[in-house]
Amino acid sequence: MKNTKTIISLIIFSIFLISTADAQKISIEEGDLEFFKEVSELNIEYDFSDYGVGKFKTEEAYIEDKKADYNKDEPGKGDLWEEEWHADKENTYQPKFEQLFNLIMLSEGVGIVAGAYTNADYTLILKTTFMEPGYNIGISRKDASINVEMTFIKTDDPENPLAVVTMVKVPGRGGMGGDFDTEYRIGEAYAKAGKELAQYV
Secondary structure (H helix, E strand, O other), X not given: OHHHHHHHHHHHHHHHHHHXXXXXXXXXXXXXXXXXXXOOEEEEEEEOOOOEEOOEOOHHHXXXXXXXXHHHHOOOHHHHHHHHHHHHHHHHHXXXXXXXXXXXXXXXXXXOEEEOOOOOOEEEEEEEEEEEOOXXXXXXXXXXXXXXXXXXXXXXXXXXXXXXXXXXXXXEOOHHHOOOOHHHHHXXXXXXXXXXXXXXX
């Protein structure tokens, strides 16, 4: 029971932090979101296939640079970092997006849940187009941020998008300056994106 209360408190605190973050730009590039009136389950697919990271035009270039630096300090450290970098997408960023989307929907009494619902009538393809990892070294810091493109389709008709929504410079940060971990900062950006989408629709 105590653990449950702690988890709830952390979620509420996270929502507070996310709601106080700088506003980002969200826009409908194509179609509209009227179809959401028919949605009860929303399948989500994630696309990390082509995006820039920080000053690097591609994720591959960023990984090679970071991996080389880490391996120079300690052989094998860079390879371990690369594994963790990729694992964070499925283990942290995707769950963060879904958790906040579903939590906001629940709090507003909207009967829509999102996640790996492969049999759902509607699917969201969430494509990351840019990622800024940010940093926090105590005396200096920079927020993480992401740019994403959200393409909504009928699951059985993927060639005809119902809507395309973009979010630019979605911020990710922790409270009280305690966001020293890159995974945490970026995770908060995906949580923010999930929250903003839920409120937007």
